[in-house]
Amino acid sequence: MIETTPQKRGVPLWVQIVIWVFLVGLLALVGVILGKRQQGTVQPGDAIPDFTLPLFSGYEYEGKSEVKLSDFEGKLVVLNFWASWCKPCEQEAAELEEAWKFYEPGGEVIFLGVDYVDTEPEARAYLKKFGITFFNGPDMGTKISQLFRIRGVPETYFIDQNGALYYVKIGPFLSVDEIKSIIDQKLQ
Amino acid sequence: MFAEFGYGVLLVSLIVAIYSGLAAVYGAMNKSAALVESARRAMLLTFPLISVAAAALIYLLINDHYEVAFVYEVTSRSMPTYLKVTAWWGGQAGSLVFWSWLLAVFTSAVTLRKWDRDIEFLPWVILVSAITLTFFLGMTVFFENPFTRFWLVNGNVEPSMFAPANATVFTPQDGQGLNPLLRHPGMVIHPPMLYLGFVSYVIPYAFAMAALITGRTDDRWIRITRRWSLWAWLFLSFGLVLGGRWAYDVLGWGGYWGWDPVEIAAFMPWLTGTAFLHSVMIQEKRGLLKQWNMILIILTYALVIFGTFLTRSGVLSSVHAFANSPIGPFFMGFVSLTFIVSVALVIWRWPQLQAETEMKSMLSREALFLLNNLLFMSILVVCFWGVIFPLISELFTGQKVTVGxxxxxxxxxxxxxxxxxxxxxxxxxxxxxxxxxxxxxxxxxxxxxxxxxxxxxxxxxxxxxxxxxxxxxxxxxxxxxxxxxxxxxxxxxxxxxxxxxxxxxxxxxxxxxxxxxxxxxxxxxxxxxxxxxxxxxQKQTQGTLAAGEKLEIAGYTVEYRELASWDNQGEGVNYTRAVVNVYEDGIYLGQLTPRIDYYYDSQQNMTIPGNRSTLRDDLYILLVDWQPVSSIGATFKIYVNPLVNWLWxxxxxxxxxxxxxxxxxxxxxxxxxxxxxxxxxxxxxxxx
Amino acid sequence: MNKRKLQITNYGVLAFALALLLAGLFAGSAFAQDNTPTDDEVNVIAKQLYCPVCENTPLDVCPTEACRQWRELIRSQLAEGMTEDQIKQYFVDNYGARVLAEPPRTGLNWLVYLLPPAIILLGAFFLFRSFREWTKPKVEATGVGGERGETSSLKKDDYVARLEEELKKRK
Known part of the structure; x- marks a missing residue:
């Protein structure tokens, strides 16, 4: 009504395109990230990519100082995330070791401990304190924990003989029987 | 009883807010003054309604109704009453109600003004406010309900609004208690100030949208909302400063601003808001920059919403923060809606927003104001990119990075x-x-x-x-x-x-x-x-001292005297307090008592510094650690923060x-x- | 007797020289003399690191147990004689790039450093161009730059009058 400027130019098309691409791109980015956050940890049925776990010295698997998930094809893998600063982890440490001792002779089940954001001297002290003999190594670069999108420690992932995740335990196990019952589901 | 009542009132407020928006838009389309008036009254009604819901919530908080999940999460028996009231905004669900309530206060106030000259704005202002209010109320009603209660179903405790079959209400003995970091006087006023700032920017934004929709794109909307934006800016600025003061007093890292993404999320609307405050003057004086002012107010509103979204939906949260907040997708939808509609409106009205006069000199005041805007926008770009980049990096390379x-x-x-x-x-x-x-x-x-x-x-x-x-x-x-x-x-x-x-x-x-x-x-x-x-x-030093030993820093000498630890049963806190003597150049200045408070209910520590503050510098002493046997000593971290008092x-x-x-x-x-x-x-x- | 005494002094001189040499050698590295680095030495490095357990809190002020362990690790690494860069590299290798306060300058991370200046320059460019556009009519009218053309009129610019005028406008 009071506009008197002679030219009334709209927004040039290319600027409009840039704006919309930027806006939609931003929203898509945030949306995808939100989706990732909402997902939580990997779920049974999700594909589990291969990863490499370097072992703490003193642990060896068939003479090698690092293991791959694919090394254990045909075996059931119990993947436990822990840290020496994590109090709840201590509650389940002895139970995990006991379960490992139970299945070790059969050779059908492998226990892997992944040490999340920890320092080596403390981690060793922790392993020694609970006399843990199953394979343990540091989560170098927090790559494995990101792969599983863990939300904290302790968390334990059960991967069956075909390499498929079939059970996720958040928080510490309450008993050896709990661990055994989850493993025995897949052992015939 | 109060829980159902409160929830019912929230639901009614939601319906009233929706009605208000619909009636406003329908009334404007069909030029029905009666309908717009009805929308206005509905909007006025939301204020008493949400107040009643809030009162119900506060009643539950004060009276230890731990069967209500929200009350259980944020209060405990040992908390004093005033903290139980402020716990209202101490958790997600309650603070959303608080947001809604503030918004209702502001929109009611704005609908009460004299509209005779600007009656064409009214329905659209109501519409924008109603949409925002509907959204926040919707979140509380559908996703983060503060009135959800615990139910005992077949031996399991489940949170639910309505009684599941064969369930009885389950009332825990005591609540978890408010996060101790939030039990500080600064925390009592810091969030409300910040929220006030956030919410009050909804009003200028609503007028800007009304101006765009009606095509009345002269500076009328700016003149009407000038004081609003000034107050909004005041609240936001003061909220930020109080946050800094709170961090300085409670967080125990010797500073007040850590460039944390959550802080930056609150800082970004301040940047655009400050730029807006300056550039509207150019439009008022010289009729320039209409387009730019529109962009700025939209950005401010968008950043308010976006910042709230980033910090509340869990997008920016860490491994240990609360994950899987159910409001995420809903919030995302609202963010997208407001962004896209606002941008589309500006593009549509772009030709009508041309300048009325021209700029005459590069050193004129308006030119310098524009430079000021460029600088604020530049800081915004840095902040925005710093917050967003880790998300991009994580998405495209799988590598998490810190931008610190x-x-x-x-x-x-x-x-x-x-x-x-x-x-x-x-x-x-x-x-x-x-x-x-x-x-x-x-x-x-x-x-x-x-x-x-x-x-x-x-x-x-x-x-x-x-x-x-x-x-x-x-x-x-x-x-x-x-x-x-x-x-x-x-x-x-x-x-x-x-x-x-x-x-x-x-x-x-x-x-x-x-x-x-x-x-x-x-x-x-x-x-x-x-x-x-x-x-x-800033200078800092750290050391472990036995009683009688000293640490020196920047001319000060700090001598460790003694340490005591005791329980305060009533408040459920264990205090560990060290006493140190402070000397400067050998002259005794006094005693400081840094301490650590341990809260039994939430199992959290709070580090309270001992601070000697002068215009020249602050001597800021933290108790970092101590040995049970006091002869071994205690570890102190000491900062000398020169001139920091001038900030306050x-x-x-x-x-x-x-x-x-x-x-x-x-x-x-x-x-x-x-x-x-x-x-x-x-x-x-x-x-x- | 005499000979023996001489010998002792000789040894004394030698020992003194050796001590001087040692002192000179180690003056630069405090760690070599004292095997437990101080909290301050640890914190200098810790301040630059961020533990993934408590995101966005610098390691030197983070109160969690994990961070306390990290600080002790830094202390023992310092005692072993590792340099600041080596220690930071160790943490990056073990815990990923996010332990650094800023993304390392590689690959995609360059974006974080380059994009803001680029956008700011672009903004400055557009602002400048808009200025030119706005001031154009003036330039045409006076022939040379608008600023110079106005100087004469401005010299007479009376502050009092301007102030009053502005005040009147507001009234």
């Missing part, structure tokens, strides 16, 4: 310095035209004086080049601004024959926005002293300045009429 203080400090410090420079120069430039000569003539005396102070500082205080530049600019701002006061008052003194102080008072009273703004500039300069002090001159002094002056500028005039109706006259006078001149 060094990045922001390096990128923003030259920009802040340039802003200081503008603050010194801009008051001297004239609207419409200025030249190097006129500016130089006006500034040279102050510049030489500032330079003299800087040289003196070089020999007595510091040789740090960054600090010297900073101090030069600060002194320059203060001198130039005082000179402006003096010059104006002298001019009046001559022409009006008043005495100096009457002249000064009248001068300031006649143009409160300008002189309030100058007061704010001086307060910013004072705050900059504090920021420079802590950024450049500056922020008090800031408060004075903004209130001075924003305080309603004595006679609102006269002011209203007067503004209309100026507007009518201006239009023809702007049009020719």
């Amino acid at each position: 203080p060094p990045f922001y400090e390096r990128a923003t410090s030259p920009l802040f310095a340039a802003l200081l420079f503008l603050m010194a120069v801009a008051p001297l430039s004239a609207w419409g035209h200025s030249t190097v000569q006129t500016l130089g003539k006006a500034i040279w005396k102050s510049a030489i004086a500032a330079l003299a102070v800087t040289v003196a500082l070089f020999f007595t205080y510091t040789q740090n080049i960054g600090a010297l530049i900073g101090f030069f600019l600060i002194v320059l701002i203060v001198l130039v601004t005082f000179h402006e006061f003096w010059r104006g008052a002298r001019a009046r003194q001559k022409t009006q024959g008043e005495n100096f102080f009457t002249a000064l008072a009248r001068l300031m009273g006649r143009n409160r926005r300008r002189y309030g703004g100058y007061i704010i500039h001086i307060s910013m300069a004072l705050m900059a002293i504090g920021i420079l002090g802590i950024e450049i001159f 002094i500056g922020s008090l002056l800031f408060l004075v300045g903004v209130i001075f500028a924003a305080w309603p005039d004595n006679d609102p109706s006269e002011e209203h009429a007067r503004r209309n006259i100026t507007r009518d006078n201006r239009q023809p001149s702007a049009a020719d």
Whole structure:
């Protein structure tokens, strides 16, 4: 009504395109990230990519100082995330070791401990304190924990003989029987 | 009983808010004044309704109704009553109700104004407010319900709003208690201030949208909302400062600002809001920048919503923060909706938002204001990108990265310095035209004086080049601004024959926005002293001392005396308090008592510093660790934060300045009429 | 006797020289003399690191147990004589790039450093261009730059009058 400027130019098309691409791109980015956050940890049925776990010295698997998930094809893998600063982890440490001792002779089940954001001297002290003999190594670069999108420690992932995740335990196990019952589901 | 009642009222408020929006838009389309009036009344009704729901929630909080999940999460029996009330905004669900309530307060207030001249805005202002209110109420009703209760179903405890089959209410003995970090007086007022700032920006935004929709794109919407945006800016700024003070007192890392993404999320709307505050003046005075002002107010609103979204939906949260917040997707939808609609509206109305006049000189005041806008936008770009980049990196490379203080400090410090420079120069430039000569003539005396102070500082205080530049600019701002006061008052003194102080008072009273703004500039300069002090001159040391041992830092000697640990049963807190003697150059200054409070209910520590604060520096002592046997000793972390007090002094002056500028005039109706006259006078001149 | 005494002094001189040499050698590295680095030495490095357990809190002020362990690790690494860069590299290798306060300058991370200046320059460019556009009519009218053309009129610019005018406008 009071506009008197002679030219009334709209927004040039290319600027409009840039704006919309930027806006939609931003929203898509945030949306995808939100989706990732909402997902939580990997779920049974999700594909589990291969990863490499370097072992703490003193642990060896068939003479090698690092293991791959694919090394254990045909075996059931119990993947436990822990840290020496994590109090709840201590509650389940002895139970995990006991379960490992139970299945070790059969050779059908492998226990892997992944040490999340920890320092080596403390981690060793922790392993020694609970006399843990199953394979343990540091989560170098927090790559494995990101792969599983863990939300904290302790968390334990059960991967069956075909390499498929079939059970996720958040928080510490309450008993050896709990661990055994989850493993025995897949052992015939 | 109260839980169902509160939930019911929330639900009714939601329905009323939806009705209000629909009636407003339908009434506007069909030119039905009655329907718009009905929408207005519905909007007015949301305030008492949400107040009742809030009262129900507060009743539950105060009376230990732990069967309500929210009450269980944020309160415990040992908390004093005032903290139980403030726990209202201490958790997600409650703070959403708080948001809604504030929004209802503001929209009610705005619908009560005289609308006769601006009746075409009314339905659209109601619509925008109603949509925002609907969204926040919707989140509380559908996703984060503060009235959800615990139910015992077949031996399991489940949270649910309504009783599941065969369930009985389950009431825990005690609550988890409020996060101890939030039990600080600063926390009692910091979030409400911040929320007030956030929410009050909804009003200018609503008017801007109304202007776009109706096509009445002159500066009417800006004039109506001028005070709103000033108050909004005040609340937001003060919320940020209080947050800083709270961090300084409670978080125990020796500073007040850590460039944490959550902090930055609150800082970003402040940046655009500040730019807006300046650039609207250009539109009012010169009819320029209509498009830009629209963009700024939309950005401010969008950043308020986006920032709230980022911090609440869990997008920015860490491994240990609360994950899987159910509001995420819903919130995302709202963010997308507001962004897309606002941008589409601006593009649609772009031709009508052309400038009425043209810019005349690159050194005119409006040109300098534009430069100021460019700087604020630049800081915004740095902040925004710093917050967003880790998300991009995680998405495309799978690599998590931290963008921390060094990045922001390096990128923003030259920009802040340039802003200081503008603050010194801009008051001297004239609207419409200025030249190097006129500016130089006006500034040279102050510049030489500032330079003299800087040289003196070089020999007595510091040789740090960054600090010297900073101090030069600060002194320059203060001198130039005082000179402006003096010059104006002298001019009046001559022409009006008043005495100096009457002249000064009248001068300031006649143009409160300008002189309030100058007061704010001086307060910013004072705050900059504090920021420079802590950024450049902070010293720290740490050591473990046995009783009687000493630590030295920057001329201070800190001697560890004793340590005591005791329980306060009533409050459920264990206090561990160390006593240290402080000496400076051998002279005894007094005792400080840094302590650690351990809260049994939430199993969290809070580190309270012992702080000796002077205008020169703060001696800030933290108790980091201690041994059960006191002979072994305690570990202290000691900071010397020079000049930091000026930050708080500056922020008090800031408060004075903004209130001075924003305080309603004595006679609102006269002011209203007067503004209309100026507007009518201006239009023809702007049009020719 | 005499000979023996001489020998002793000789040894004394030798020992003194050796001590001087040692002192000179180790003056630069405090760690070599004292095997437990101080909290301050640890914190200098810790301040630059961020533990993934408590995101966005610098390691030197983070109160969690994990961070306390990290600080102790830094202390033992310092005692072993590792340099600041080596220690930071160790943490990056073990815990990923996010332990650094800023993304390392490689690959995609360059974006974080380059994009803001680029956008700011672009903004400055557009602002400058808009200025030119707005001031154009003036330039055409006066022939040379608008600023210079106005100087003469501005010299007479009376501050008092301007102030009063502005005040009137507001009234």
